[in-house]
Amino acid sequence: AQKVTQAQTEISVVEKEDVTLDCVYETRDTTYYLFWYKQPPSGELVFLIRRNSFDEQNEISGRYSWNFQKSTSSFNFTITASQVVDSAVYFCALRLLGSTSGTYKYIFGTGTRLKVLA
Amino acid sequence: DSGVTQTPKHLITATGQRVTLRCSPRSGDLSVYWYQQSLDQGLQFLIQYYNGEERAKGNILERFSAQQFPDLHSELNLSSLELGDSALYFCASSPGLAGGFQETQYFGPGTRLLVL
Numbered sequence A: 001a002q003k004v005t006q007a008q009t010e011i012s013v014v015e016k017e018d019v020t021l022d023c024v025y026e027t028r029d030t031t032y033y034l035f036w037y038k039q040p041p042s043g044e045l046v047f048l049i050r051r052n053s054f055d056e057q058n059e060i061s062g063r064y065s066w067n068f069q070k071s072t073s074s075f076n077f078t079i080t081a082s083q084v085v086d087s088a089v090y091f092c093a094l095r096l097l098g099s100t101s102g103t104y105k106y107i108f109g110t111g112t113r114l115k116v117l118a
Numbered sequence B: 001d002s003g004v005t006q007t008p009k010h011l012i013t014a015t016g017q018r019v020t021l022r023c024s025p026r027s028g029d030l031s032v033y034w035y036q037q038s039l040d041q042g043l044q045f046l047i048q049y050y051n052g053e054e055r056a057k058g059n060i061l062e063r064f065s066a067q068q069f070p071d072l073h074s075e076l077n078l079s080s081l082e083l084g085d086s087a088l089y090f091c092a093s094s095p096g097l098a099g100g101f102q103e104t105q106y107f108g109p110g111t112r113l114l115v116l
Helices: none
Strands: A003-005 A010-014 A019-021 A024-026 A033-039 A046-052 A059-061 A064-069 A074-079 A088-097 A104-108 A112-117 B005-007 B010-013 B019-024 B031-038 B042-050 B053-057 B064-068 B074-078 B087-094 B111-115
Touching: A003 A088, A003 A104, A010 A019, A019 A112, A024 A074, A033 A074, A046 A059, A046 A064, A074 A088, A088 B042, A104 B042, B005 B087, B010 B019, B019 B087, B019 B111, B031 B074, B042 B064, B042 B074, B074 B087
Parallel strands: A010 A112, B010 B111
Antiparallel strands: A003 A024, A019 A074, A033 A046, A033 A088, A059 A064, A064 A074, A088 A104, A088 A112, B005 B019, B019 B074, B031 B042, B031 B087, B042 B053, B064 B074, B087 B111
């Protein structure tokens, strides 16, 4: 089965708290990519990160960090010292090669709505 | 502002009709991606073009087609529209191909399509 699970439907935190958004994926493919996207209340999508299956290095970008663990099939996203502007829906996605040449299969999670309260 | 433009912002049409959504990528970006976001299906990848050629296909229906023109703008054509096609359609662009290091995607504001 190929699946992306974002079990947290909605999280509320108070500003300056750290928060981790969970993403668990399922695939038997050895080559794949994982993504995180942000969708603020205004509706546009923002690409946050892409990670390939051979690169398990954690990544930090400012207040954002990502923890990729193949052993647990997880690609979790942590926001440190959250701010009101971080309020958004966050999507995790898995991209696999499709069964036909030149096709991709993207599997998106259902998203986690993060509310950061002032 | 991502630099990606999409027109129109909103579109209301009837079942059975055909519409064209337009996307202009960021200056210099060669790849264009199309995504659909609906309440029923969530986010779905439709198709990607790179420098005028189709490079990757996702869950695009046969009633839908796309192309990328020599000036790199792209159009997504939706025909024989059904109620279930009502969705937000996003376009994104990136400098390079999927899988390459230049894959950071920049999204347009989306076109909201309502089929009545």
